Every structure is written in structure tokens, then in C-alpha cells.
Amino acid sequence: MGFLDELKFDGKGLIxxxxxxxxxxxxxxxxxMKREGVEETLRINRPVFWSRSRQTRWVxxxxxxxxxxMKEFLYDCDGDALVIKVEQKGPACHTNYRSCFYRRVFPDxxxxxxxEKLED
Amino acid sequence: MGFLDELKFDGKGLIxxxxxxxxxxxxxxxxxMKREGVEETLRINRPVFWSRSRQTRWVxxxxxxxxxxMKEFLYDCDGDALVIKVEQKGPACHTNYRSCFYRRVFPDxxxxxxxEKLED
Numbered sequence: 001m002g003f004l005d006e007l008k009f010d011g012k013g014l015i016x017x018x019x020x021x022x023x024x025x026x027x028x029x030x031x032x033m034k035r036e037g038v039e040e041t042l043r044i045n046r047p048v049f050w051s052r053s054r055q056t057r058w059v060x061x062x063x064x065x066x067x068x069x070m071k072e073f074l075y076d077c078d079g080d081a082l083v084i085k086v087e088q089k090g091p092a093c094h095t096n097y098r099s100c101f102y103r104r105v106f107p108d109x110x111x112x113x114x115x116e117k118l119e120d
Numbered sequence: 121m122g123f124l125d126e127l128k129f130d131g132k133g134l135i136x137x138x139x140x141x142x143x144x145x146x147x148x149x150x151x152x153m154k155r156e157g158v159e160e161t162l163r164i165n166r167p168v169f170w171s172r173s174r175q176t177r178w179v180x181x182x183x184x185x186x187x188x189x190m191k192e193f194l195y196d197c198d199g200d201a202l203v204i205k206v207e208q209k210g211p212a213c214h215t216n217y218r219s220c221f222y223r224r225v226f227p228d229x230x231x232x233x234x235x236e237k238l239e240d
Contacts, residue, residue, distance in 0.1 A: 001229035018138050018147055025145025027138055030201040042227050074234070076220040077213050081150040083221045093197050100196040101203045107162050109121035114194070 001042070006079040009035060014050060015082060019092065021099075022071040022085035028092035029100040033082070045070045047084050066090035091118045121162070126199040129155060134170060135202060139212065141219075142191040142205035148212035149220040153202070165190045167204050186210035211238040 009015050014032040021028055031049040033041065037057065040048040047068055051058050061067030072085035093100040095117075102115035129135050134152040141148055151169040153161065157177065160168040167188055171178050181187030192205035213220040215237075222235035 001225075003223070003225050003229070003231060016136055016150060018150065020145075020147060025140075027140060027147065027203050030136060030138065030196065042225065042229075045227065073225045074221040075223055075225065076150065077215050077217070077222070078220070081220075083147050095197050097197070100198070100201075101194040102197070103123070103195055105121070105123050105162065105193045105195065107165065109123070109162075111123060 001039070003075060003079075004035065004038065007035070007038065007075065008078065008080040010080075012052075014052070015080060017047060017049070017082040017084050019047060019068065019088075020083055020085050021088055021092075023087070026099055027101055028086070028088055028098075038082070041070065041084070042073065047086065060092070061089065064090070064094075066092065068092075121159070123195060123199075124155065124158065127155070127158065127195065128198065128200040130200075132172075134172070135200060137167060137169070137202040137204050139167060139188065139208075140203055140205050141208055141212075143207070146219055147221055148206070148208055148218075158202070161190065161204070162193065167206065180212070181209065184210070184214075186212065188212075 013034050017031045017033050019028045034050045037048040049058050067089045068086040074083040091098050097115040099115050104112045104114045133154050137151050137153050139148045154170045157168040169178050187209045188206040194203040211218050217235040219235050224232045224234045
């Protein structure tokens with residue numbers, strides 16, 4: 001695949017992947033992928049991440065059942081970031097919030113929870 | 121601001137900031153911020169980035185006029201990523217596409233331009 005050679009992976013061999021709900025446009029999470037993960041993502045139609053803390057390949061939902069089915073794969077002008085639109089089953093966040101970005105900060109520093117917490 | 125102490129900056133002192141159109145939900149670009157940049161972002165109501173290639177602070181539109189006015193600031197469960205919703209004037213991408221994520225890749229490796237190119 002030609003575009004793979006246009007992607008730039010960082011010093012640790014990773015590229016950030018923004019995961020977005022394909023229906024609502026909500027940003028669900030930010031993950032990281034290795035080159036093999038990008039290839040596998042396009043092959044199996046699910047985002048294949050690299051866990052920086054555990055140093056392992058992971059696919060959302062393999063244990064939780066909260067799977068992501070890929071609907072659209074985009075890459076940016078510099079080839080150093082991805083957007084992957086998915087159909088998300090259940091919450092995207094391990095905290096059970098629909099999105100990992102559930103905390104809003106206002107200019108005065110006050111905060112508000114802006115996401116719904118889903119049942120298990 | 122309490123939340124600042126919950127943010128995790130990487131080895132280079134940076135945190136990724138996903139910039140999203142507040143009206144359409146379109147992801148426009150991915151930038152990086154230093155801690156000072158995050159503070160300044162909330163103060164001046166525009167995303168304040170750090171250019172990794174030029175090693176300088178930058179604010180979108182300072183030369184191009186394609187400014188970003190902040191509408192919403194969110195941070196994620198792990199405190200290692202931001203979503204900033206903005207009102208984007210003109211194209212977000214230096215290539216004049218509305219979004220930096222203008223190339224779509226299909227599972228067979230073929231590509232398509234999915235964004236509109238705006239006039240200067």
C-alpha cells in the first residue's frame with residue numbers, strides 16, 4: 001500500500017490515531033499504532049493499537065466487548081496522524097463514559113462532566 | 121488550575137491536542153502543546169501550539185489569518201490528550217484544504233480526496 005510509505009512514525013515507531021464516532025462526529029479516544037497495526041487495521045476493519053504502558057498490541061473490545069468497527073480511515077497532510085471513524089459498541093472509555101474526553105475545562109479553571117456514563 | 125496537574129506531558133514536554141470544528145465535528149488537525157501553551161490557550165481563547173520541527177510556539181492564523189477561536193476545551197481519562205473545539209476561519213490546513221485529514225484510504229489501498237480546497 002503506497003500511502004504507508006508516506007506515514008511518519010515517531011522515535012518509538014508510533015503514529016497517533018484519533019478515533020471518532022462515524023455518526024455523531026464525537027471524538028472517542030486517542031490511540032497509537034505501529035506500522036503493522038495500521039496494516040492490520042485496514043485488513044480486519046478494526047483499529048489495532050499499541051499500548052505504550054503495556055507494550056502490547058491491543059484491539060478495543062477484545063475483553064470488554066466494546067468493539068469498534070471501522071467506517072473510514074483518513075491521514076493528514078504531514079502523514080503523522082490518523083483519523084479513524086468507527087461504529088462504537090458501548091462506551092469507548094474504560095471508565096464507561098461514552099468518550100474518553102468527558103471532562104470540560106472552562107477559562108476560569110472550573111470543570112464539568114460532559115459525557116454520559118453507560119451501564120456495563 | 122487544578123486540572124493542569126492531572127495532565128501528562130511526554131518526554132519532550134508535549135501533549136497532543138485534537139482540533140475539531142465546533143459546528144460540524146470535523147477533525148481539522150492534530151497539534152502539540154507545552155504546559156505553558158495549555159495555560160495560554162485558556163487565557164487567550166485560541167490554541168497555542170508548539171512546533172516540533174521549528175521548536176517554537178505558534179498560533180494558527182498569525183501569518184495566514186486563518187484563526188481559531190476556542191469554543192470548548194476537553195481532556196481525556198488519562199490526562200494525556202486534549203480535544204479543543206474551535207471556530208475555524210478559512211482552511212485549517214496549510215495546503216488550503218479545510219481539514220488536514222483530506223485523504224481517505226480504502227481497505228484495498230486506493231485513495232480519495234475527501235475535503236474541499238478553499239481559495240486563499
